[in-house]
Amino acid sequence: MxxxxxxxxxxxxxxxxxxxxxxxxxxxxxxLSRIEDAETRLHxxxxxxxxxxxxxxxxxxxxVAASYTQQQYLISPALLPFYWFAxxxxxxxxLLAHFVYGVTALAGGEDLRRVLTTCFSSLWVVTMYLIGTxxxxxxxxxxxxxxxxxxxxxxxxxxxxxxxRKPTPSVFAVDLIVIxxxxxxxxxxxxxxxxxxxxxxxxVRPSHVWSQSGVILVLxxxxxLVIHCVERFLPVYRVGVLTAKLIHSAAILLVIAALVRxxxxxxxxxxxPASVQTVVQTLNVVIRTxxxxxxxxxxxxxxxxxxxxxxxxxxxxxxxxFPRPGQAF
Amino acid sequence: xxxxxxxxxxxxxxxxxxxxxxxxxxxxxxxxHTLRKELANSGLEIDDNALYPxxxxxxxxxxxxxxxxxxxxxxxxxxxxxxxGTALFARLREEWHSLNTSLERIVGKGRGHGPTQSLSQRxxxxxx
Numbered sequence: 001m002x003x004x005x006x007x008x009x010x011x012x013x014x015x016x017x018x019x020x021x022x023x024x025x026x027x028x029x030x031x032l033s034r035i036e037d038a039e040t041r042l043h044x045x046x047x048x049x050x051x052x053x054x055x056x057x058x059x060x061x062x063x064v065a066a067s068y069t070q071q072q073y074l075i076s077p078a079l080l081p082f083y084w085f086a087x088x089x090x091x092x093x094x095l096l097a098h099f100v101y102g103v104t105a106l107a108g109g110e111d112l113r114r115v116l117t118t119c120f121s122s123l124w125v126v127t128m129y130l131i132g133t134x135x136x137x138x139x140x141x142x143x144x145x146x147x148x149x150x151x152x153x154x155x156x157x158x159x160x161x162x163x164x165r166k167p168t169p170s171v172f173a174v175d176l177i178v179i180x181x182x183x184x185x186x187x188x189x190x191x192x193x194x195x196x197x198x199x200x201x202x203x204v205r206p207s208h209v210w211s212q213s214g215v216i217l218v219l220x221x222x223x224x225l226v227i228h229c230v231e232r233f234l235p236v237y238r239v240g241v242l243t244a245k246l247i248h249s250a251a252i253l254l255v256i257a258a259l260v261r262x263x264x265x266x267x268x269x270x271x272x273p274a275s276v277q278t279v280v281q282t283l284n285v286v287i288r289t290x291x292x293x294x295x296x297x298x299x300x301x302x303x304x305x306x307x308x309x310x311x312x313x314x315x316x317x318x319x320x321x322f323p324r325p326g327q328a329f
Numbered sequence: 330x331x332x333x334x335x336x337x338x339x340x341x342x343x344x345x346x347x348x349x350x351x352x353x354x355x356x357x358x359x360x361x362h363t364l365r366k367e368l369a370n371s372g373l374e375i376d377d378n379a380l381y382p383x384x385x386x387x388x389x390x391x392x393x394x395x396x397x398x399x400x401x402x403x404x405x406x407x408x409x410x411x412x413x414g415t416a417l418f419a420r421l422r423e424e425w426h427s428l429n430t431s432l433e434r435i436v437g438k439g440r441g442h443g444p445t446q447s448l449s450q451r452x453x454x455x456x457x
Binding site: 019023026027030032033058059063064067068 | 360361362363365377378379381382385403404405406
């Protein structure tokens with residue numbers, strides 16, 4: 001009897017309050033009936049190992065109690081893909097940021113061991129913090145009803161006929177890194193170029209062309225993040241996304257053109273030593289190369305978006321059932 | 330893997346029928362243990378962790394009437410069909426008959442090959 005009571009107590013502890021006593025009494029009655037049946041069959045009382053075996057066939061107290069409760073989720077199925085995606089972006093951004101920091105620190109002449117120690121200790125703490133915060137945020141959103149809302153707010157009209165390639169979490173991680181880095185540079189928090197050690201007292205400042213273009217670049221980086229969000233979560237707005245990408249690439253090319261025309265890129269005092277002048281010249285070459293490469297990549301993207309847009313528009317005109325946002329069947 | 334898959338599919342196949350069997354058995358009053366035994370005697374073994382929560386669910390849905398009564402100096406929870414339960418059971422039985430007829434028609438089509446023949450045996454048979 002002691003074993004039976006212990007078993008029932010363990011089950012009852014996990015049962016929903018309000019029904020606890022009644023359910024436990026019913027389970028108790030079922031178990032006593034089974035013991036009684038077995039004893040009648042064997043013509044003797046059950047031994048302790050036999051009672052243990054019988055209770056084990058009834059199931060673990062947690063399993064028994066769980067069969068009386070509704071299935072519970074930490075994060076509901078409708079919110080789970082968004083949570084998982086957010087987690088990948090957040091952790092990806094974290095990893096990328098640490099990688100960029102490590103490379104920058106090494107380029108600035110920091111000791112390898114020190115950089116690795118700093119990176120790994122920081123990476124562990126920050127990653128755990130981000131995972132915890134993301135999970136907690138998803139939990140709060142779910143409890144606030146966002147999961148239920150998402151499960152009801154979808155429409156078949158937003159589903160694509162043919163699955164399209166969507167931006168991966170790494171794309172969003174890069175977007176975030178670019179936005180954070182550009183914002184830090186534009187606000188002056190991250191001096192340009194931060195990793196170079198200048199002679200003491202020497203001031204090399206980025207010219208006004210960076211402050212003018214920097215704000216536009218931050219806005220364009222945010223715009224790209226928004227475009228990627230729409231591309232990922234509302235893929236049916238394909239024409240809008242491709243048009244936005246086309247405009248975005250054109251805007252980037254204009255900013256690059258403005259940067260090329262806006263030289264000099266650095267302001268250095270007249271009395272600068274030759275070594276500083278050499279470094280600035282090298283930087284100019286690096287920036288010029290970067291701008292040329294950037295312009296080439298952006299042009300390819302522009303051409304790609306244009307081609308895709310034409311293809312989608314042609315498919316729309318020839319396919320009567322091509323999905324359109326808000327289209328009724 | 331195949332056994333596990335079979336077991337999962339078998340449970341899935343049985344799950345829907347169990348409610349019908351329980352409702353049918355509860356046209357006469359039973360408590361959990363005797364109900365389980367009656368179903369087992371008819372060839373339908375049901376796990377306690379499935380049966381007891383199901384009884385409570387059906388009771389909360391108004392399909393069963395549950396009463397606590399003393400029998401053999403022990404308090405037992407007896408269940409029987411309510412009037413709603415009886416009406417619903419009649420509809421479910423009709424549905425089951427119709428489903429059974431359709432399934433018999435669909436599944437019975439392949440009967441000529443024999444249920445124990447493997448796919449390769451059937452292929453060899455049709456090739457010959």
